[in-house]
Amino acid sequence: MAESAHRTTARILDILELVAEHPTGLTLADLSRRLDIPKSSLHPLATTLAVRKYLHYNPREERYYAGESLFVYGNKFINNVDILEKIRNVLLSVNQKINETLYFGVLSNLDVLYLIKMDLFSQFRVVSNIGNKLPAYSTGYGKALLSQYSPRQIEQFFPDGKLKSITANTLATVDELNAQLAEIRRTGFSYEKGESTEGIQCVATAIIVDGSYLAGMSIAVPEFRYTAEREIQFKSLLLEAKQQIQKIISEQRNQWIYSGEFV
Amino acid sequence: MAESAHRTTARILDILELVAEHPTGLTLADLSRRLDIPKSSLHPLATTLAVRKYLHYNPREERYYAGESLFVYGNKFINNVDILEKIRNVLLSVNQKINETLYFGVLSNLDVLYLIKMDLFSQFRVVSNIGNKLPAYSTGYGKALLSQYSPRQIEQFFPDGKLKSITANTLATVDELNAQLAEIRRTGFSYEKGESTEGIQCVATAIIVDGSYLAGMSIAVPEFRYTAEREIQFKSLLLEAKQQIQKIISEQRNQWIYSGEFV
DNA sequence: CTTTTGTATTCGTATATACGAACTATGTTC
DNA sequence: GAACATAGTTCGTATATACGAATACAAAAG
Numbered sequence: 001m002a003e004s005a006h007r008t009t010a011r012i013l014d015i016l017e018l019v020a021e022h023p024t025g026l027t028l029a030d031l032s033r034r035l036d037i038p039k040s041s042l043h044p045l046a047t048t049l050a051v052r053k054y055l056h057y058n059p060r061e062e063r064y065y066a067g068e069s070l071f072v073y074g075n076k077f078i079n080n081v082d083i084l085e086k087i088r089n090v091l092l093s094v095n096q097k098i099n100e101t102l103y104f105g106v107l108s109n110l111d112v113l114y115l116i117k118m119d120l121f122s123q124f125r126v127v128s129n130i131g132n133k134l135p136a137y138s139t140g141y142g143k144a145l146l147s148q149y150s151p152r153q154i155e156q157f158f159p160d161g162k163l164k165s166i167t168a169n170t171l172a173t174v175d176e177l178n179a180q181l182a183e184i185r186r187t188g189f190s191y192e193k194g195e196s197t198e199g200i201q202c203v204a205t206a207i208i209v210d211g212s213y214l215a216g217m218s219i220a221v222p223e224f225r226y227t228a229e230r231e232i233q234f235k236s237l238l239l240e241a242k243q244q245i246q247k248i249i250s251e252q253r254n255q256w257i258y259s260g261e262f263v
Numbered sequence: 264m265a266e267s268a269h270r271t272t273a274r275i276l277d278i279l280e281l282v283a284e285h286p287t288g289l290t291l292a293d294l295s296r297r298l299d300i301p302k303s304s305l306h307p308l309a310t311t312l313a314v315r316k317y318l319h320y321n322p323r324e325e326r327y328y329a330g331e332s333l334f335v336y337g338n339k340f341i342n343n344v345d346i347l348e349k350i351r352n353v354l355l356s357v358n359q360k361i362n363e364t365l366y367f368g369v370l371s372n373l374d375v376l377y378l379i380k381m382d383l384f385s386q387f388r389v390v391s392n393i394g395n396k397l398p399a400y401s402t403g404y405g406k407a408l409l410s411q412y413s414p415r416q417i418e419q420f421f422p423d424g425k426l427k428s429i430t431a432n433t434l435a436t437v438d439e440l441n442a443q444l445a446e447i448r449r450t451g452f453s454y455e456k457g458e459s460t461e462g463i464q465c466v467a468t469a470i471i472v473d474g475s476y477l478a479g480m481s482i483a484v485p486e487f488r489y490t491a492e493r494e495i496q497f498k499s500l501l502l503e504a505k506q507q508i509q510k511i512i513s514e515q516r517n518q519w520i521y522s523g524e525f526v
Numbered sequence: 527c528t529t530t531t532g533t534a535t536t537c538g539t540a541t542a543t544a545c546g547a548a549c550t551a552t553g554t555t556c
Numbered sequence: 557g558a559a560c561a562t563a564g565t566t567c568g569t570a571t572a573t574a575c576g577a578a579t580a581c582a583a584a585a586g
Contacts, residue, residue: 074337
């Protein structure tokens with residue numbers, strides 16, 4: 001299927017993504033240079049994107065900024081998936097028992113994508129990381145999801161055998177990763193010790209329906225609050241929530257739009 | 264400037280928006296019919312959008328769904344605007360004093376667009392309406408923002424003099440709206456009594472910097488918890504927050520990407 | 527088993543779009 | 557104030573793209 005992509009479509013997406021990554025804005029000439037597209041070609045695309053509010057053009061400083069539409073339609077997506085609402089409720093009940101941060105998300109190629117975050121109720125979410133991506137191998141539930149693949153497949157995903165480090169604790173080699181994945185396959189639980197965020201430990205597990213690894217969830221706790229006894233409680237709550245979520249998804253299997261597989 | 268929009272760009276955005284509105288998915292033929300574009304023209308666009316994860320194609324049921332990318336880049340947008348983070352902190356301090364729902368948003372043509380919602384801390388956000396739009400005249404801070412326009416301009420915005428109703432309490436005519444706007448201009452405060460959501464009352468105000476109406480905020484309370492005494496407290500907190508936010512925005516005026524004006 | 531109706535996909539040519547060059551406008555440098 | 561950068565904009569033609577018709581394939585109906 002290795003499609004020869006439609007050039008204009010690819011260009012439009014390139015524009016949107018580039019602008020989304022640059023909060024300080026970009027001029028038309030900036031876009032032209034960075035995307036290697038003639039200004040005259042970019043011009044009608046950019047003006048149309050601005051009319052539709054996917055971009056915001058400030059005429060005074062001659063800069064394009066990310067527009068509201070991407071945000072508007074992106075949130076429609078996440079709010080419409082009503083299965084996610086049910087999953088939020090499951091997470092909520094866990095959250096109320098332990099009052100620690102919960103994450104729920106899926107694999108997106110070799111990254112994890114956070115779909116739901118549920119914070120401590122003592123402190124409000126100020127900076128959210130919903131919609132963020134991180135390398136799967138650096139996170140608790142990412143590793144749980146990677147455990148569906150054989151050691152050989154994992155090796156193929158990382159041809160040079162090395163893993164880019166996020167913190168000082170990130171696993172460094174495919175061999176270390178495969179060792180952990182074997183253990184995860186055996187127990188069903190995955191652990192993260194400050195591998196994506198310094199000072200945060202996680203217990204995590206994958207959501208598996210009919211043998212397909214569809215999603216993952218984790219409990220994230222600051223090191224100093226992470227004890228052996230609490231870990232036992234966390235795992236028991238995770239297991240319970242996992243079964244509930246698996247039931248929810250299997251009842252509305254067709255509504256689960258994520259393949260959950262590496263494409 | 265009434266640009267003759269770039270057809271292909273408009274088509275791509277039409278596809279994205281249509282699919283975002285249809286959680287149950289659409290076939291290529293559905294898209295073709297609804298957008299009045301030949302299937303053969305749509306095909307390369309849709310496959311490219313799918314490769315880039317803006318669409319998700321389920322080959323078994325031959326349907327396109329909203330993909331994750333819109334969500335991913337939409338959230339990048341909202342998280343990158345660091346001025347919003349500071350505003351969230353101001354709202355948070357208000358929220359902690361009264362424990363009621365707060366909204367913050369901007370005008371988007373004649374709608375309000377919710378950028379921030381802060382819930383009661385006793386109950387978790389399960390269904391969010393961040394990213395949603397509502398007619399400005401039906402909401403508290405929407406009316407506060409509309410008050411920047413003269414009665415004549417308001418009349419021009421609604422040429423037939425009638426306002427589409429959202430609930431039984433929505434203002435019905437431009438004359439009623441203009442009467443309220445005059446009062447809002449005088450006092451700086453705006454009220455909503457179940458006009459967008461049955462049973463919810465709001466007090467609201469506009470954020471105004473150098474004479475420009477940039478954004479709005481509101482406190483939303485269930486009717487039975489809305490008393491005259493609390494209203495006094497709400498207005499005092501709104502005023503304080505308003506001044507703080509105006510200060511924040513005026514200090515980073517160039518970072519405020521919204522014109523705040525009807526375009 | 528044949529027909530109908532639904533889907534996606536392919537292909538050659540008509541057509542909309544892209545692009546280089548030239549241009550305008552504004553601000554900066556010397 | 558002349559010279560130089562910076563930006564956005566316009567235009568005619570070369571070229572990539574769009575589209576109708578035809579194809580393929582699957583499922584449902586007769």
